Amino acid sequence: MCGIVGYIGHRDAYPIIIKGLQRLEYRGYDSAGIALYDGKDINLSKTKGKVEDLKNKSQKSISLEGKLGIGHTRWATHGVPNDVNSHPHYSNSGDLVIIHNGIIENYDSLKKELIKRGYTFSSETDTEVLVNLIEEVKRKEGVKLGKAVQIALNQVVGAYAIAVFDKQKPDEIVVAKLGSPLAIGVGENEFFIASDASPFIEFTNNAIYLEDEEMAVIRLGKEIKLRKIKDDAIAYPSIQELKLNLEEIEKGGFDHFMLKEIYEQPRAILDTYRGRLLAKEGIIKMAGIDDNLEKFLNANRIIIVACGTSWHAGLVAEYIFEDLARIPVEVEYASEFRYRNPVITDKDVLIAISQSGETADTLAAIKLAKEKGAFVFGVCNVVGSSIARETDAGAYTHAGPEIGVASTKAFTTQITVLTLLALKLAKEKGIFNNTRFHEHLTELENIPAKVEKALLTNPLVEIIADVYKNSTNCLYLGRGYNFPVALEGALKLKEISYIHAEGYPAAEMKHGPIALIDEHMPVVVIATNKGHYEKVVSNIQEIKSRKGKIIAVVTEGDEQVRDLADHVIEIPETLESLTPLLTTIPLQLLSYHIAVMRGCNVDQPRNLAKSVTVE
Numbered sequence: 001m002c003g004i005v006g007y008i009g010h011r012d013a014y015p016i017i018i019k020g021l022q023r024l025e026y027r028g029y030d031s032a033g034i035a036l037y038d039g040k041d042i043n044l045s046k047t048k049g050k051v052e053d054l055k056n057k058s059q060k061s062i063s064l065e066g067k068l069g070i071g072h073t074r075w076a077t078h079g080v081p082n083d084v085n086s087h088p089h090y091s092n093s094g095d096l097v098i099i100h101n102g103i104i105e106n107y108d109s110l111k112k113e114l115i116k117r118g119y120t121f122s123s124e125t126d127t128e129v130l131v132n133l134i135e136e137v138k139r140k141e142g143v144k145l146g147k148a149v150q151i152a153l154n155q156v157v158g159a160y161a162i163a164v165f166d167k168q169k170p171d172e173i174v175v176a177k178l179g180s181p182l183a184i185g186v187g188e189n190e191f192f193i194a195s196d197a198s199p200f201i202e203f204t205n206n207a208i209y210l211e212d213e214e215m216a217v218i219r220l221g222k223e224i225k226l227r228k229i230k231d232d233a234i235a236y237p238s239i240q241e242l243k244l245n246l247e248e249i250e251k252g253g254f255d256h257f258m259l260k261e262i263y264e265q266p267r268a269i270l271d272t273y274r275g276r277l278l279a280k281e282g283i284i285k286m287a288g289i290d291d292n293l294e295k296f297l298n299a300n301r302i303i304i305v306a307c308g309t310s311w312h313a314g315l316v317a318e319y320i321f322e323d324l325a326r327i328p329v330e331v332e333y334a335s336e337f338r339y340r341n342p343v344i345t346d347k348d349v350l351i352a353i354s355q356s357g358e359t360a361d362t363l364a365a366i367k368l369a370k371e372k373g374a375f376v377f378g379v380c381n382v383v384g385s386s387i388a389r390e391t392d393a394g395a396y397t398h399a400g401p402e403i404g405v406a407s408t409k410a411f412t413t414q415i416t417v418l419t420l421l422a423l424k425l426a427k428e429k430g431i432f433n434n435t436r437f438h439e440h441l442t443e444l445e446n447i448p449a450k451v452e453k454a455l456l457t458n459p460l461v462e463i464i465a466d467v468y469k470n471s472t473n474c475l476y477l478g479r480g481y482n483f484p485v486a487l488e489g490a491l492k493l494k495e496i497s498y499i500h501a502e503g504y505p506a507a508e509m510k511h512g513p514i515a516l517i518d519e520h521m522p523v524v525v526i527a528t529n530k531g532h533y534e535k536v537v538s539n540i541q542e543i544k545s546r547k548g549k550i551i552a553v554v555t556e557g558d559e560q561v562r563d564l565a566d567h568v569i570e571i572p573e574t575l576e577s578l579t580p581l582l583t584t585i586p587l588q589l590l591s592y593h594i595a596v597m598r599g600c601n602v603d604q605p606r607n608l609a610k611s612v613t614v615e
């Protein structure tokens, strides 16, 4: 996610902002920038790369004077990482300068309108549109910056945490929040602005956290006044006295990045379908797909290549595409695909899935497919990554940076993107009528709230983890859509707790694995009420009769499995094709708690790297 930092007060702003950006580096970013007001003008420096690069560039290129300034680390969503697309952004007049964390969904229509009014743009970003919209409102309505921001934000659809100032009125900074975090540090005759408290905790532990749809005009020597963006109602700020240390702030109060990222999944899934899933209008809007629809509709088959967790997301997608869109799919380990001399034609569509966008085997598989004429579509989380640049088209997940080596929110957001693609193709092919299409769109919109509910199983899962933390083996079983989830659950457990775990199709048990079952073998079974439920229940009975310990993930209200299993974890009901987005949650939590109880390094497990950029 982007990081924002701002300062207005009696100290030099530059060192505070630079250090504050360094404190936010953990959020992941690809470029950085700063703007300072030196008493006369705004001095701005920005660059692709790291904060260190920004320090080197700014110290050579601009005056570092000033007690008012804003800074930004950018995690690209619109526009590739480069100097021009970095923040801060000027308005056309050069009077206003803004930083922004979030996504403006309707930036395209706003940009077109501003161009008609003579505005020009140097970047591809939604943020540059926003600062010029504010300028246009300020000019046209003849209002002050605070009011102009408020009016402009009422025309915006999307998520934002912004800080903006006007060199014509350099005694104030205006901030506003919707969807992305924004904290104000309240010091002695000085104010700090940041995405979290880490940039200012050394100066003050008094913080105001803006709520969604709140804004503030921060003026030196004045009480902070919060307003509701929508109706101008006054909101009264509650100043919190923070007791968190730096490390706790970076992890959002969670003990590990992995747990933080597990809990970010409702927001990450929402951000991934934001602006793409328009359930009321019955539309799925994704440029990478819309511009290449014929290729998908005329494809002989879809080949999915990926590694690890992304490969499991690909397996889920196989069930979704074949079941809903009736398109033949094969899923390949990229590392095998690239060497087995596969048959590929120009009637094939290859989908490459990769969180990092840097996995060497996946990149090599893409190049092979392109050489043989296939159309290649990428599903990546890192904008401008090698895979994103190598593919012919793509759709980004908007999970935000995934710091924990064990992939969690990448998995669920990859499935979200692939579900949108499959639903769009099912509709375009006439397989889905409007009713069935609308049912799926509406249910997909319900998923973030249902993931929140699934996360409420955490205390129960922690108790179960304590029972099995010393196991030496574990089996994961699932059928249909949840067979890949069984594989993913097993991968999670083995990679962070170092317990040997295997995932199997539940029916495959009797072809071998059942020989492993005894009273020492915990078996995690996904037994939701959709898709061959009764058959999974008989698998559970087979395990029980051999004294296996059964941890069952069931649909809330299930009684039948409750009578058979040793432990039952209930998740909300949903459509069969969407169950993986929910069944994976307790399995992520189970692996996390077992790993913590075993004293493992959850965020950086032994022998593993976050991105395998070598063969």
Ligand code: AGP
Pocket (backbone or CB within 6 Å): 307, 308, 309, 310, 353, 354, 355, 356, 357, 358, 359, 362, 405, 406, 407, 408, 495, 609, 610, 611, 612
């Ligand atoms: C999953 O938890 C692992 N971190 C690993 O299997 C990962 O999914 C795999 O290396 C693929 O990475 P990518 O999605 O960045 O290509």
